[in-house]
Amino acid sequence: xxxxxxxxxxxxxxxxxxxxxxxxxxxxxxxxxxxxxxxxxxxxxxxxxxxxxxxxxxxxxxxxxxxxxxxxxxxxxxxxxxxxxxxxxxxxxxxxxxxxxxxxxxxxxxxxxxxxxxxxxxxxxxxxxxxxxxxxxxxxxxxxxxxxxxxxxxxxxxxxxxxxxxxxx
Amino acid sequence: xxxxxxxxxxxxxxxxxxxxxxxxxxxxxxxxxxxxxxxxxxxxxxxxxxxxxxxxxxxxxxxxxxxxxxxxxxxxxxxxxxxxxxxxxxxxxxxxxxxxxxxxxxxxxxxxxxxxxxxxxxxxxxxxxxxxxxxxxxxxxxxxxxxxxxxxxxxxxxxxxxxxxxxxxxxxxxxxxxxxxxxxxxxxxxxxxxxxxxxxxxxxxxxxxxxxxxxxxxxxxxxxxxxxxxxxxxxxxxxxxxxxxxxxxxxxxxxxxxxxxxxxxxxxxxxxxxxxxxxxxxxxxxxxxxxxxxxxxxxxxxxxxxxxxxxxxxxxxxxxxxxxxxxxxxxxxxxxxxxxxxxxxxxxxxxxxxxxxxxxxxxxxxxxxxxxxxxxxxxxxxxxxxxxxxxxxxxxxxxxxxxxxxxxxxxxxxxxxxxxxxxxxxxxxxxxxxxxxxxxxxxxxxxxxxxxxxxxxxxxxxxxxxxxxxxxxxxxxxxxxxxxxxxxxxxxxxxxxxxxxxxxxxxxxxxxxxxxxxxxxxxxxxxxxxxxxxxxxxxxxxxxxxxxxxxxxxxxxxxxxxxxxxxxxxxxxxxxxxxxxxxxxxxxxxxxxxxxxxxxxxxxxxxxxxxxxxxxxxxxxxxxxxxxxxxxx
Numbered sequence: 075x076x077x078x079x080x081x082x083x084x085x086x087x088x089x090x091x092x093x094x095x096x097x098x099x100x101x102x103x104x105x106x107x108x109x110x111x112x113x114x115x116x117x118x119x120x121x122x123x124x125x126x127x128x129x130x131x132x133x134x135x136x137x138x139x140x141x142x143x144x145x146x147x148x149x150x151x152x153x154x155x156x157x158x159x160x161x162x163x164x165x166x167x168x169x170x171x172x173x174x175x176x177x178x179x180x181x182x183x184x185x186x187x188x189x190x191x192x193x194x195x196x197x198x199x200x201x202x203x204x205x206x207x208x209x210x211x212x213x214x215x216x217x218x219x220x221x222x223x224x225x226x227x228x229x230x231x232x233x234x235x236x237x238x239x240x241x242x243x
Numbered sequence: 244x245x246x247x248x249x250x251x252x253x254x255x256x257x258x259x260x261x262x263x264x265x266x267x268x269x270x271x272x273x274x275x276x277x278x279x280x281x282x283x284x285x286x287x288x289x290x291x292x293x294x295x296x297x298x299x300x301x302x303x304x305x306x307x308x309x310x311x312x313x314x315x316x317x318x319x320x321x322x323x324x325x326x327x328x329x330x331x332x333x334x335x336x337x338x339x340x341x342x343x344x345x346x347x348x349x350x351x352x353x354x355x356x357x358x359x360x361x362x363x364x365x366x367x368x369x370x371x372x373x374x375x376x377x378x379x380x381x382x383x384x385x386x387x388x389x390x391x392x393x394x395x396x397x398x399x400x401x402x403x404x405x406x407x408x409x410x411x412x413x414x415x416x417x418x419x420x421x422x423x424x425x426x427x428x429x430x431x432x433x434x435x436x437x438x439x440x441x442x443x444x445x446x447x448x449x450x451x452x453x454x455x456x457x458x459x460x461x462x463x464x465x466x467x468x469x470x471x472x473x474x475x476x477x478x479x480x481x482x483x484x485x486x487x488x489x490x491x492x493x494x495x496x497x498x499x500x501x502x503x504x505x506x507x508x509x510x511x512x513x514x515x516x517x518x519x520x521x522x523x524x525x526x527x528x529x530x531x532x533x534x535x536x537x538x539x540x541x542x543x544x545x546x547x548x549x550x551x552x553x554x555x556x557x558x559x560x561x562x563x564x565x566x567x568x569x570x571x572x573x574x575x576x577x578x579x580x581x582x583x584x585x586x587x588x589x590x591x592x593x594x595x596x597x598x599x600x601x602x603x604x605x606x607x608x609x610x611x612x613x614x615x616x617x618x619x620x621x622x623x624x625x626x627x628x629x630x631x632x633x634x635x636x637x638x639x640x641x642x643x644x645x646x647x648x649x650x651x652x653x654x655x656x657x658x659x660x661x662x663x664x665x666x667x668x669x670x671x672x673x674x675x676x677x678x679x680x681x682x683x684x685x686x687x688x689x690x691x692x693x694x695x696x697x698x699x700x701x702x703x704x705x706x707x708x709x710x711x712x713x714x715x716x717x718x719x720x721x722x723x724x725x726x727x728x729x730x731x732x733x734x735x736x737x738x739x740x741x742x743x744x745x746x747x748x749x750x751x752x753x754x755x756x757x758x759x760x761x762x763x764x765x766x767x768x769x770x771x772x773x774x775x776x777x778x779x780x781x782x783x784x785x786x787x788x789x790x791x792x793x794x795x796x797x798x799x800x801x802x803x804x805x806x807x808x809x810x811x812x813x814x815x816x817x818x819x820x821x822x823x824x825x826x827x828x829x830x831x832x833x834x835x836x837x838x839x840x841x842x843x844x845x846x847x848x849x850x851x852x853x854x855x856x857x858x859x860x861x862x863x864x865x866x867x868x869x870x871x872x873x874x875x876x
Contacts, residue, residue: 101593104575105558109517143577143734145559146517162479163674163710164636166724200561200728202518203482204280205636205710206331206643215520217283 087125089114094129104132104140108147117148153188153195155233157213162201164208173209174198176226193237194230246537249545250423253414253538260415271320271362272340275349276403278327278486279521280643281334285350289335290324292351296358297322320362323412326490326525328403329644330390333373338385345385346371377640377662390641393660395622397630398606399646402490407525410532413493419538421609422497425504426546434505435461438608440616442628447473447564447601448679448705449781450627450694459588460506460598468508469597472499472605473569474515474522477561478677479728481708483632484602486644488515488522491606492529496552498605500543501612503550506598510551512573517557526554561678561732565780566591566599568734579734580780601706603632623649627693631704637674637711638665647692654688657711668713672796676705678725678732679785681792682718701792703785717814718797719804723751725789733782740783743774747790756817759805764794819860819875825850827872834864834873 093110097103107126111118118141127134141147159174178184181194188195204210207219211229218229247253275281275290297303302319328336333347337357344367349357353371360366373388374381382388396402405412413419425434439454460468472495476484488495499511515523530552533539541549555573562568563578570592572578591597607629611619620628627649633656636642640662647656653673657663664670672682681702683690690696694704712721726748735741747770750763771787778784794801803809810818823834823843828850835843835851842858845851853864865873 102573102575105572106555106575109556109558140575140577143560143579144557147558161728163677163708163724164480164642166479167637167710167712167716167721199518200477200732201479201481202279203476203485203516204283204331205480205482205634205708206280207283207334208636208642210283217279219280219283 086115086119086122090122090125090129094126104130104137105144108137108141112147117151120149151188151192153193154237155193155213156195156197157211157229158197158199158202159185160200160202160204160208160210160212161198162205162208164205165201165210168208170209172223173211173221173226176223177211177230180226180230194233246535247544248537250427253419253423253536253544256411257414257417257420260411264415268341270318271342273320273322273362274325274328274338274340274404275322276326276328276334276336277324277407278331278334278403278490279482280327280331281336282521284334284348286324286335288351289337289349289354290322292354293322293358296354297362300358300363302358302362323406324408325404326402326407327486327644329399329486330373330388330641331643332641333643343384343386345373345383345388347373375641375662389662390643390645390660393651393655394646395630395648396646397610397619397622398487398494398603398632399491399644400610401494402487405491407490407492408528410493410529410536413491417613418493418609419497421612422500422538423544425501425612426544426548431461431505431507434501434612437612437616438505441611441619442616442626443604443607443611443619444627444694445601446603446607446631446704446706448676448703450704453600453604456588456598456600457502457505460508460596463506463588463596465596467510467595468506469592469595470499470503470506470508470511471569471573471592471597471599472511472513472602473564473566473599474513474519474602475557475564475569476516476519476602476706477564477732478679478706478708480634480636480674480710481677481706482634483644483707485516485519485522487602487606487632488513488519489525492522492525493533494606494609495526495602496529496533496539498608499552500539500550501608502598502600502605504548508598509549511553512592513552513554514563514569514573515554515556517559523554523556530554560734561728562734562780562782565782566597568780569599570597577734579736580782582779603707624691624693626695631692631707633707633709635661635709635711637709638668638713638716639663639711640665649693650691652689652691653683656692656709657688661711664711664713668715671712671714671716672718674702674710674712674721674789675708676703676788677708678729679703679781679788680705680708681788682712682721682796683792684796701788701795703788715812715814717755717810717812718793718800719751719755719810720812720814722790722793723748723755726751726786729782729786733786737777737779737783739774739777740779740786743770743778744783744786746770747774747787751790754801754804755810755815757804757808757815759801761805763805764798764801767791768794813875816860816862820855821853821858821860821862821864821873822876823851823853823864824872824874827870829870829872831869833867833869837863837867839863 161170185198202210209221210219304317335349337346337349372381435457443453444450560578563572565580566587568578568580587597623629630646630648632646674682730744730748733740771791774787803811830848842854
C-alpha cells in the first residue's frame, strides 16, 4: 500500500480530504487551503503539509515557502486563546507597549510564544483597525478596546474562568 | 425569492420596498452601530437586551427589519444593526428615527429606560446624549454634533444607515440603481468618460486617476480580464476600508460591477485582510444574496453582462497591498512584488490584464454614476475632486471615521471635527498616510488636504490614516515605530529595503538610547534617499518617509537626543531620569527596597532621593510607589 492510501485512513487525513474536495478546480487556492487547515488543527502540522502536497501536486517546499511568508500561518501548536496586542500607530501613542509588557509579565511568555498548558498564545499585530478605541487587543475573534494594564488581569481572568467552567462540565 | 430576469423585476421589488417604508412612516427605527469599534464596546449585548424588552412589551414580532419576508411585518419598532457610524470612541452608538435622537455609550441596562421614555413617549434621556468636552455643549441630534456637522458623506452615505446584512435595505435606499442606469442607458465608453469627468483619483494612496486606469483596461483587447478590489488595508492607524466593507458591502460590489462592465470583464476578486473577519462575513453574505437574486452571475438583469465575484482572504502581509504582490497572493503564491513594467493592467492576475482599485474608490463609483461626474467634480479642489474618508485617531477629543470634502484644512479636521487635543495638551504633529506617509507639524496646520499639497509637505494621502500626536510623543521614537513596522513587513526581495531599512532602524535605536553620533542625522538622510531611489516597490520607496519628514520638521529633537542626550518629550526610557517629588513622598521605602541597583536612599518617613549616577532607568520605583510620588522628568 502506498503512503497516500495509508494516509487517508488516518482520521486526520480524512478530515483533510473532506475540505480539499471543496477547493477542487479552483485556481490558486493554496492559501485558502492552508487557512482551512489552520482552522481545523489550529496550526499547520508537518505531516498534513506533506499530505496536502501529494494530494494537490505542489512541492512541499513551495507550501512551506508560502506558509512561512505570511504572518497568519503557524507551524507549531498554538494556545486555545490567541491574544493579539495591537501595536498600530494609534495604539502605540496610547501606550500599547505597557499593555504588551503586562501580558508578558502575567503569562510569562514573549510575543510569538504559547503557554505550556496550551491555553494562551501571545502575539502582536500591526493594526486591528479599531483605532478609535486605542489601545486595543483581540482574543480570538473578540476585540477589547480602551485597554489599561489593570484590565489585562480582568481579561485573563475571564478566560481562565471559562476554562475552569469547561473543565468542570 | 425568485431571480430577477429583467430590470423591471428589480424595479418592481424596489417599489414594493419603498411603499412598505412609506406606509410605516410612523414606525420607530432604532439604528444600533454594529461596526467593529462598537461591537468591541458591547453593542451586540445592547441589541439582545433591546430585542428582549421590545418583544416583552409587544412592540416587536420579528427580529429583523426590512427583509422580504417581513415586508408586511407588524413591528411597531424595528432595529437595524448598521455598519460603522463613525464616532467610534463614544460607542456603542444608537440613533432613533424619526425623532433623530442620537445616544452614545449605551449599555444593556439603559434599554428599559430607552424603551419606556424615548420609544414609547418620545422623551429624551439627557445622560445618554453626547456631551462635548471641548465646547461643553450637549447635542440631541446626530448632525448637530460638531463631529458630524462639517462632514460631507458620499462614500459613507449609507454606512451607518442601512443594515449591511440586508440587500433589501440597500435596494430600498436606491441601491443598484446606478448599475441599472449603466446597463440600460450607457455604453462602456460612456461610463469611463463619466468617471474621467468626475476627476476621481484612486483612494488607495498614490492618487492615480481612476478613469484613465479604466480606459487602459477598456482598450486592452484581451478576451479575459480581471477586476480586483484591494481591501488589504495594512496601514496601521487606518480603518476606512474596513468600515465600508463591513457597513455597506453592496456599494463596493456595485462599484466593482460598474467597473467590470466598463472595462469588459466578467470575473473579479475582493482581497480582504485576514484581520477583518466581520468584513469577510458581510461581503460573503452580500455576494450570496446577489447571486440568489441574479445580480451576480450570467446575463445580469436579462442583459448581456455577466460577472462572477470571489472573496479572497489575505494571510497577513503588509506588502500584499502592492498590486503585483497582491495578484501573486491571489494566485496562492508568496506575495512578493515584481519589477514593473509590465504593469498589472497589461499583465496581472494569471498573466491577464487586471484593473485594481481600492475599496473607497469602488464605493465612490455608484454615486458618481447616479449623480454624474460633474457633480462629483464640483466637490473638493481642482486637482483633487470629491471627498475623502479619514480615520482620525490618536490624541484628539473626538476620534472616529470621518468623510470631508478635499481642500478642508488640517486645522478644521483636527480642531473643528476632532475637537482639539485631548486633556488640553499641545498639538505636536499629525501623521498622515501610515508608514508610507509623514508627519506634518503645527506650522502647516492650515494646509488644505489634497493629494498634491500633502505630498509637498512631505506626507501623502495614503489610504487616509490621520494620527494626531501631542507634546508627550517623542518624534524620534515615533519614526522608529514606523520603521520597525516596515522592517518586519519587508518581503526581503530587494536589498535596499531589506538591509537599508534595518540599518536605519539600528541608527534610530542607538539615538533613542542616547548613543547617537553627530553624523547620524546626515547618514539617515542619505540612506533614506538611497532606499527611496533604489527599492523595487512602493513599500521600500516610501519606507524612509516617516524618518525623513521627522528630521525635516523636528530636527531639534534628533539633536537633543544626540548632542544633549535628552528626550524632550520624556518618552525614551533610556534617556529619562526618574525623580521623587519630596512633597508627595511619605518615606515608606518601597522604592529603595525594590531598586535593583540600590540607587535610592533616604530615612524612614522622610523624602527619599534617587542617585542619578547609579540609576539604570528601569522604572521599577515608579511602578511600586503607592503615592505616585515618582515621575519622569
